[in-house]
Amino acid sequence: MSPPKAAPKTVPDRVAIKRVLISVSDKTGLVERAKKLAALGADLVSTGGTSKALKEAGLAVRDVSDLTGFPEMMDGRVKTLHPKVHGGLLYRRDLATHTKDATDHGIEAIDLVWINLYPFEATVQAGAGFDDCIENIDIGGPAMLRAASKNADFVAVCTDGADVDAAIAEMEQGGVSLKTRRRLAAKTYARTAAYDAAISEWYWKQLEEDAGDWRAFGGKLQQTLRYGENPH
Template sequence: MRALLSVSDKTGIVDFAKGLIDLGFEIVSTGGTWRVLKDAGLEVTEISEITNFPECFEGRVKTLNPYVHGGILYRRNKPDHVEEAKKLGIEPIDLVCVNLYPFKETIERTDNFEEIIENIDIGGPTMVRSAAKNFESVIIVTDPNDYDKVLMALKENKNTLEFRRELMIKAYEHTAQYDATIANYMNERFNEGFGNKQFIVGKKVFNTRYGENPHQKGALYEFEDFYNELNILKGEPSFNNLTDINAATKIAVSLGKGSVVIVKHGNPCGAALKEDLITSWQKALAADPVSAFGGVVAVNGVVTKELAEEINKIFVEVLIAGKITQEAQEVFANKKRIKLFDLGQAELEISGDMYDFKHIEGGFVYQTADFVKDEEVLEAKQVSIVGVEDKKDLLMAYKIAALTKSNCVAYVKDGALVAIGMGMTSRVDAAKCALKKAEELGIDVKGAAMASEAFFPFRDSVDEAAKAGIKAIVEPGGSIRDDEVIEAANEHGIALYFTGVRHFLH
């Protein structure tokens, strides 16, 4: 039996080779891998002894040879293949262990295109694909984490077709991701990220309990290793839990450390940033305690026992935080339905993906990601006669509106969300709906700041705001009726600011 080892990541390769030798394998290797194994005192054959041809062109060509690929690809169960291999002097290769040149690591480290090009692997993917194609006879190993599993299967005579098929699938995933990374990088470098093809590759973290509904299957995939930091402390996350966690966490991170955000069905129903987390929680809950029941809570900080006791006074389905202390977890121990997650650190964070996409029937739409910058509000153009010195509430309202389904109008007072209307077909309906609900809950919005993620097409939303006693409004501007909106603000003595940036979220 022969094994061909050619790896860029040398982690565990010496022990793997030793294990294969102990099982009776002859080891064939290339360049750097050959030297590592040789230096470790192992008996190993250099690839040129098999190919009868030296590595050439600075290592660009070394394994692209019929003695290599013939030994991998010929079918052992076909007599004519076996006979032809003998005739050509091709010896079988029964195991191929390859991982590829570190292209991703290279583009993260340098912008030198010459170096980047030289870290595009050619022979490696070809060997992987050859071995994967002939998985009926050949074991293909692409992940150092599988070394022990492969050795165990060989030792215990569990090298089954099903086992090799599992490794074959993993191998094709490996080369597909590699090629996708290269293609996406080249389009990023030369086509502003929008080439003729777009490849979206994710690594499965875990299956969700089900999809959006119980009759659907679901799973969480990650682009990098971001979700490795997500600690599942209690409960099993569902598909909807994860999308709600994403919505709540994005707003909480945007508002800053010390904020608390409550989300229901992807939309915020409470948010606050006060002097301490307990007060932030209380003010966030006050915005809409009815909707908060069974909601998802994001705490941008550490959940202590004291905060846990406050949250535990109502039923919440999910709690995500920077950290949930052991004492806090014990507070929720008897609550069967609550799910607890944290990142094991002082505050929440998001990956900050640079691109965004959404599935539509038959394909997907793809775009650069939307980010709200503080200066959009802090440096917004004052278009009204009166202004305000403190824009904290305006900034908070604007961030919440931008991260909530359009049409959205958000009202913030003293660092807490007091009313919100979202996902409406009419902007004035969003404004009215928010104020009506606040009135029903007995919330005083007088003196609040109001934000819209897109321009007001008519003055009616400003007129409604004036009735409620709103003191300041921030919106993008850009309507053909901006003059009417400005006139309404001046009539009512409301400060009005235009940011010039729209933030639709559909």
């Protein structure tokens, strides 16, 4: 199968954020940042415990199940894996065919996602058993992050509070800039790659076998060295 070819694109420099989807495991700063997003005119959509925390803080929040028309199920394993979520993230706002599909199927644009992933690495480090580690492998989160990143020309993607703060600062100036959207997308792909690398390495260790032909490595930058500097 031949790879798809891109249609000519009209990309806005700044994107106004009208709808935000939030799904976070680490809820540090959640309410404060969500209040700022709402004050700037963004409608909030959220999942499970995140939605509960926002509602308890008095914020108007739409459950993702109301957006999709489909309930969360299977102990939360399936909640955002739905065309009304991924369509809202992936459709190109500049293509008439995409906007027609969105209109025909009741798909609403999602302009920003704020997602931090299930704490798989921390669960492993805590010495949890096999089944608990498996349950802390996030599926919907990485899928949404990757979808939003692919469509960074029209969508902003945030993986932590600092990303949200950067987006809010630009929203106060009229919208999130293209440079910031693409920078956040690059960061997001690194984050999801590191997450998958951690899962793969853990899985090989459970098998007590040497890793197969494919290996993945990832991590977070701890220090930027100066030219000629050797930490050893």
